[in-house]
Amino acid sequence: MINDDTIVALATPSGAGAIAVIRLSGDDAIVIADTCFQSIKSEKTLSNQKTHTIHLGHIVEDGRTIDEVLVSIFKNPNSYTGENVVEISCHGSNYIQQEIIQLFLRKGCRMATAGEFTLRAFLNGKLDLSQAEAVADLISSDNEASHQIAMQQMRGGFSSEIAKLREELLNFASLIELELDFAEEDVEFADRTQFKELIERIRFVLKRLIDSFAVGNVIKNGIPVAIVGEPNVGKSTLLNALLNEERAIVSEIAGTTRDTIEDEISIGGIGFRFIDTAGIRETKDVVESIGIKKTFEKIDQAQVVVYLFESDVVSNDHMKSNTIRVEIEKIRNKYPLKPLLVIANKVDKISENQQLKLDDTLSKIEGSSFMFISAKQNIGVDALKQQLLSYVNTGALRNNDTIITNSRHYDSLIKAFEEVERVREGLESGLSGDLLAIDIRQALYHFGEITGEISNDDLLGNIFANFCIGK
Incomplete structure (x- = not known):
């Protein structure tokens, strides 16, 4: 898989802009760049310049100047890929970008595949x-929390923790393997008491990392919040108030929202994806019926459910109050594990006595939280955001603990934990060293999968195919 050719790609997003960066990597990167570069003030050659320097000049071909550029040089091994790397900062015209890339292709470069620069850094x-996977997460991070986690993993916080556990387990594995060589002499090189303590410590760390995936996954992908309720209770108005823009159409006509509308904001550094759904009611309108069906599908997908109703209508209608209570309890019973936030909208239209009455009637529904807001007047919206944030366990984030966000890592940790469990059970039952060694090797294998000490071309291909070209 290791190629020694020189690759080239656009490292900045495609399209016109003020500046674009074109990256080359490979043994001949600097030499190839030299053939196309003319310094403005001197007859310098890039090959003779020091690493980590920047040079002003022109990219030229057969006497034709393509653009005035800045060329950055990074010589191996002190570069991102560990190879000679050249980065050319040119003007962001699509035409200029393509002219320079095509020029380097004619000079012997090859177009980089997705993630090939980072793949070379790994290799x-x-x-x-x-x-390497954290690099992709960092590029795609769109809120403070996901950025913080990606930065921690890219700096090696997670991999160093795994590497330490693997090293300790490997040391004991070596001693047990040594025992097998002296099986006829019945000697123990590995202290079983210390080994049990190590296994317990590894189990504890693995369990913590596995449990962190529940938090890490929602931080990485955003927390879906379904806003549900009857038609015309202010769901779209609430979405607009949360987003601070006119994202959803608002009108007095019931059933205006006939499809789900989604948008995302960051609250306290955590991404929340709000889903404005069609109002739930009996209807003969075919299109609205499809929207209502989608509403229940979105509730299935959501991790938090917000049920909205009109406080002024419900407080003046005892029958309506009972109906709302029944609807809330249906949702609660169907989704007992999902946080359910019941919101009385249009609080500006009711008196304090009416608020107290509603609070007494609806705040006691088991497993739900209750609050008043006015989406139109922006009353209580900030308190709502804080309530939503309280549903996320950000303790690990605040404590700078390692948090798992990658499903591949999660799968390998689960498998490693299962093998460590077998080792623990084997120690408890006095299992022979040769059988213990089998389970230890499997645990070590799954540890190695995470950091890439054990990998194959198919695995690497799947991982780096998800990268953008140029990274």
Whole structure:
């Protein structure tokens, strides 16, 4: 899989802009760049310049100037990929970008595949596999929390923790393997008491990392929040108030929202994806019926459910109050594990006595939280955001603990934990060293999968295919 050719790609997003960066990597990267570069003030050659320097000049071909550029040089092994790297900052015209890339292709470069620069960094030992995957997470991070986690993993926080556990387990594995060589002499090189303590420590760390995935997954992908309720109770108005923009159409006509509308904001550094759904009611309108069906599908997908109703209508209608209570309890019973936030909208239209009455009637529904707001007047919207934030366990984030966000890592940790459990059970039952060694090897294998100490071309292909070109 290791190629020694020189690759080239656009490292900035495609399209016109003020500046674009074109990246080359490979043994001949600097030499190839030299053939197309003319310094403005001197007859310098890039090959003779020091690493980590920037040079002003022109990219030219057969006497034709393509653009005035800045060329950055990074010589191996002190570069991102561990190879010679050249980065050309040119003007962001699509035409200029393509002209320069095509020029380098004619000079002997090859177009980089998705993630090939980072793949070379991994293959050349500049990053382990979990750090390489964190690069992709960092690029796609769109809130403070996901950025913080990606940065921690890219700096090796997670992989160093795994590497330490693997090293300790490997040391004991070596001693047990040594015992097998002296099986006829019945000697123990590995202290079983210390080994049990190590296994317990590994189990504890693995369990913590596995449990962190529940938090990490929602931080990485955003927390879906379904806003549900009857038609015309202010769901779209609430979505607009949360987003602070006119995202959803608002009108007095019941059933205006006939399809789900989604948008995302960051609250306290955590991404929340709000889903404005069609109003739930009996209807003969075919299109609205499809929207209502989608509403229940979105509730299934959501991790938090917000049930909205009109406080002024319900407080003046005892029958309506009972109906709302029944609807809330239906949702609560169908989704007992999902946080359910019941919101009385249009609080500006009712008196304090009416608020107290509603609070007494609806705040006591088991497993739900209750609050008043006015989406139109922006009353209580900030309190609502804080309530939503309280549903996320950000303790690990605040404590700078390692949080797992990658499903591949999660799968390997689960498998490693299962093998460590077998080792623990084997120790408890006095299992022979040769059988213990089998389970230890499997645990070590799954640890190695995470950091890339054990990998194959198919695995690497799947991982780096998800990267953008140029990274």
